Amino acid sequence: MSTGQHAKDLRSFLAEVKQRYPEELITVEREADLRFEISALLVKLDRAHKFPVIQFTNLRDVEGKPCAFPLLTNLFASRRLCALALDSSVEKVGLDYDIRSQQLRQPVIVDRSEALVKQVVRKNDQVNLFEFPVPLPYHMEGGRTILGSVITTVDNHGGNTYNCAYQTLRLISPRKVTVGLGEGTHNWERYRERVETTGEGLPAVAWIGHHPAACMGALTRVAIDIDEYSVIGGALGEPLRLTPSETWGENFLVPADAEIVIEGIIPPKERGRHGLRADFARYYSPETLRPVMNVQAITYRRDAIYHDIHLGGRDQDHLGGIPLEGSLYRAVKQSVPTVKNVHLPSSGCSRFHAYIQIKKTAAGQGREAIVAALGVDRRVKHVVVVDEDINIFDDAEVLWAVATRSRWDRDLVVISNMICTTRDPTAYAGSPGDLSYHAYTVAKGGIDATMPAPPEPFEIRIKVPDEVMRKVQLEEFVAKDLLSRIPPDA
Amino acid sequence: MASSMRVVCPGCDEEFLVSPQFERMKIPAKCPFCEKEFPIEQAKKVVRPSPMLLVK
Numbered sequence: 001m002s003t004g005q006h007a008k009d010l011r012s013f014l015a016e017v018k019q020r021y022p023e024e025l026i027t028v029e030r031e032a033d034l035r036f037e038i039s040a041l042l043v044k045l046d047r048a049h050k051f052p053v054i055q056f057t058n059l060r061d062v063e064g065k066p067c068a069f070p071l072l073t074n075l076f077a078s079r080r081l082c083a084l085a086l087d088s089s090v091e092k093v094g095l096d097y098d099i100r101s102q103q104l105r106q107p108v109i110v111d112r113s114e115a116l117v118k119q120v121v122r123k124n125d126q127v128n129l130f131e132f133p134v135p136l137p138y139h140m141e142g143g144r145t146i147l148g149s150v151i152t153t154v155d156n157h158g159g160n161t162y163n164c165a166y167q168t169l170r171l172i173s174p175r176k177v178t179v180g181l182g183e184g185t186h187n188w189e190r191y192r193e194r195v196e197t198t199g200e201g202l203p204a205v206a207w208i209g210h211h212p213a214a215c216m217g218a219l220t221r222v223a224i225d226i227d228e229y230s231v232i233g234g235a236l237g238e239p240l241r242l243t244p245s246e247t248w249g250e251n252f253l254v255p256a257d258a259e260i261v262i263e264g265i266i267p268p269k270e271r272g273r274h275g276l277r278a279d280f281a282r283y284y285s286p287e288t289l290r291p292v293m294n295v296q297a298i299t300y301r302r303d304a305i306y307h308d309i310h311l312g313g314r315d316q317d318h319l320g321g322i323p324l325e326g327s328l329y330r331a332v333k334q335s336v337p338t339v340k341n342v343h344l345p346s347s348g349c350s351r352f353h354a355y356i357q358i359k360k361t362a363a364g365q366g367r368e369a370i371v372a373a374l375g376v377d378r379r380v381k382h383v384v385v386v387d388e389d390i391n392i393f394d395d396a397e398v399l400w401a402v403a404t405r406s407r408w409d410r411d412l413v414v415i416s417n418m419i420c421t422t423r424d425p426t427a428y429a430g431s432p433g434d435l436s437y438h439a440y441t442v443a444k445g446g447i448d449a450t451m452p453a454p455p456e457p458f459e460i461r462i463k464v465p466d467e468v469m470r471k472v473q474l475e476e477f478v479a480k481d482l483l484s485r486i487p488p489d490a
Numbered sequence: 491m492a493s494s495m496r497v498v499c500p501g502c503d504e505e506f507l508v509s510p511q512f513e514r515m516k517i518p519a520k521c522p523f524c525e526k527e528f529p530i531e532q533a534k535k536v537v538r539p540s541p542m543l544l545v546k
Contacts, residue, residue, distance in 0.1 A: 140506055142522025276507060276522045286494045286509040287520060 007241050008211040009116075009257035010072070010305060013085060017053060024052045024078055031058045034067070034144075039137040042074060042310045051077035051314055055305070059133045062144065067133040073308045075212055076318040085212040087237065091393065094342060097235060098326025100213075101220040105233030107240040107253070115243035115256035117207075119302040123246065127298050128174040132260070132306050140284050143275045144171045147309040147316075149206035149262070150218045151179060153190040154252055155225075156197065162253075163187055164218040164228040166309075166319070169206055169262075169293070170274050177264075178272040178290040179204070186224045191266055191291065201267040203252055204293055205245060209259025209307035211236060219323045221377070229253070246297040259307060260300040264293040280320065280349050281423045282312045314346055321350025328354055328376050335372040336365045342373075343392040344380075351379035352424070355392040358385060358450065366448030370413050374444050379421045383446030389461065390449075401449040405458075414445035498534040501526035510538070 006012065017025045032038060038056065045051065054074050059067040076082055079090050088096035112118045122128075134144040146169040155161040165187055168180035181188045187204070194202040217235030222228065233240045242253035247263045254261045274290035309316050321344040329342045338359040344350040356369050366385040373383045386392060386401045406412075420427050420442040427440040451458040474483060494507045499521040508519045508530060518527040530536060 140522050142520065142525060273520060275520070284507055286507040286512075287522075288509055288511065289515075289517070 007257050008213070008236055008238060010075075010209045010211060010259060010307065013211050014053070014072075016084065017081060020084060021081065024081060026052045026054045028054060028056045029058055031060060032056050033060050034071075034133055034135040035062055036136060036139070038071070038073065038135050038308075039310070039312075042313055042315070045074075046077075046313045051081075053077070053081065056133075061130075061133065062136060068131060069133050069304055069306045071133040071135070071308055072209070072305045073310050074313075074315045075215075075307065075309075076322075077310065077313065077315040079318060079322075082212065082216075082318050082322055086216075086235070091341060094322045094325025094344075095329050096326075097213075097216060097322055098330055100237060101217055101231050101235045101323070101326070103234040104226070104230040105236075105239045107229045107233055107242045109250075109253060110241050110243050110256050112243055115241070116301050117254070117256055117258045117261050118243065118299050120304070121246060121297065121299045123297045124175075127295050129171055129177065129262070129295065129298070130174055133308075134171060134306075135308060137311060138278045138284070141275070141277050143277075145169065145275075145277050146171070146177070146206070146208070147311055148208050148215075148307040150208070150210075150215065151181070151187055152205045152207065152228075152254070153187050153202060156190065156194050159251055161225060161227045162229045163190060163224065164232065166215075166218060168274075168277070170272075170277070170290075172272055172292070175295045176272070177293050177295065178274040179266060179293050180274055181266075181291055189224060195268040199268060201265040201294075203248055204264055204266050205252065205254050206262040206264075206293075207255050207258040207260065208262075209305055210255060210257065213237065214240060214255070216319065216323050219320055221323070221327050246299060254299075259304045261298065262295055263297045263299075264295040266291045266293050278311045279423045280311065280316055280351060281421075281425065282349060283423070283425055285423060317344075317346045317350035321346075324351070324377055324380075328356070328373050328380070331376045332356055332369050332372045335368040338365070339369065340388050341392060345393075345395055345398075347395050348382065351377075351421070352381040354380050354383045355398050356383060356385045357388055357390060357392045359388045360450045360453045363453045365453070366411070366450045367413055367446075370446030370448065374415065374418065374446070378419050379424075381420065381424065381442065381444045385446065385448050385450055387450050398449070402447055405451055406447050406449040408447070411448040412445065413448070414443055416443045417441040418444045420444070495530075495539070496535075496537040497530060498536075499524060499526060500528055500532055500534050503534065505535075 056071045083093040151167040152164045163186040169177040191202045213236045217232030220231045241256040243256040244250045245252045245254045270292045271289040272292040274288050276287045279285040325342045332339045340357045343355045369385045370383045390401045391397045422440045427442045502524040504523040513530045520527045
């Protein structure tokens with residue numbers, strides 16, 4: 001790709017949505033309050049099973065003043081739009097994502113003059129993070145948290161292997177935040193190593209707003225010595241364009257086509273209150289002590305869009321869940337080559353439940369798939385394995401398979417005391433108050449809800465002949481307007 | 491996680507969560523509703539998780 005071509009970014013994706021699915025891109029021009037109103041609207045849309053991307057252009061901040069930036073949210077809420085971002089289909093988007101992210105593409109470096117994110121540069125005392133429209137989403141949150149920030153660090157040796165992860169920033173003052181670095185994450189390891197070997201703080205960057213494929217690319221599970229800017233390029237389908245940072249120049253490159261970039265130092269010992277906040281499991285997470293970041297510069301587009309994630313809804317579910325589906329598929333395929341698909345449903349926050357569809361050819365494959373899937377990610381807790389005739393995107397159909405194809409004395413797998421996410425409300429702490437990454441365990445397991453492998457006979461599922469299903473059109477029997485007036489039942 | 495404590499703020503009577511890490515390290519709790527900081531022993535009410543849940 002020549003650097004002169006228009007690169008993929010948030011704007012190019014929104015233009016594609018507007019062209020292909022105009023009804024799924026909504027601009028709200030009426031005034032909205034950052035205190036809870038945005039969440040209220042999103043929760044109501046979720047309940048109505050409608051998942052448009054929404055841009056708010058007329059916002060009041062928590063003090064009632066007008067915001068200078070528009071806010072965009074629900075970018076990942078529609079699985080159809082996630083598929084569009086990855087040139088895939090609703091059913092295969094997780095699998096296709098995985099294939100793309102395995103095909104590393106080296107980033108390209110562009111001059112600052114070509115980087116839209118450099119249109120506005122603010123340094124030191126000119127920085128005020130409170131100017132961004134950071135919402136208060138839920139009632140118990142006592143402060144504002146940037147949720148759409150991809151925290152990026154670079155290795156302490158060659159300086160050319162970047163790690164990226166969605167980690168939250170809690171606003172403390174205009175130039176200071178706490179960073180939700182979880183122990184054991186790659187960014188944490190970079191921080192720990194930097195402090196131990198040099199006694200100095202860790203340079204870090206938070207970038208906000210990019211093409212959704214680039215955002216999901218930041219969540220790929222790879223080894224710490226793999227450059228994640230190259231992984232993001234793979235997910236994006238083209239090299240990620242980078243440009244020198246304001247603070248470290250070419251020693252720390254930042255995404256040139258992001259909406260906003262925040263540059264700062266995470267000092268060695270200082271900790272701050274990473275306040276009580278909502279988490280992916282749809283519960284509150286208690287206040288913890290986390291490293292702080294002293295912000296040295298921010299850069300953004302002249303008309304920058306602040307991208308927020310709707311926590312506790314499908315937006316956040318898909319952002320983490322779709323990349324994880326691909327990782328699970330790859331792991332299960334090693335044990336069960338006939339695996340067809342994997343889905344992490346919203347009923348499990350797209351983390352806790354995994355539905356695995358297999359073409360069963362031999363006894364024992366259901367249990368193999370369960371064990372393989374449980375080892376992939378500590379958040380995966382319950383696995384249901386079904387046959388290929390079951391629609392794994394329909395909770396009711398998966399539960400029907402559980403109801404009619406499993407016998408728990410034979411088909412239930414339970415493993416006690418497996419390491420889990422600290423955000424599982426049922427997790428056991430190894431010792432009271434120990435919040436370290438490896439301190440929490442929980443029982444995990446799965447249900448083999450597949451039919452017996454052939455040639456063993458099993459009951460035959462009822463079915464209307466395919467040709468009749470194709471022939472009968474609802475509107476020909478029930479008037480369209482009458483059909484639209486029949487309310488959906490529970 | 492099963493080990494969060496529920497405390498009631500002595501300033502505004504609202505209930506919120508506190509990590510036991512804060513109690514162990516003697517860090518004051520901070521109410522997300524009224525921003526009052528207070529030692530956990532001054533909370534109007536503290537509900538700790540049952541030890542049964544903490545032991546594997």
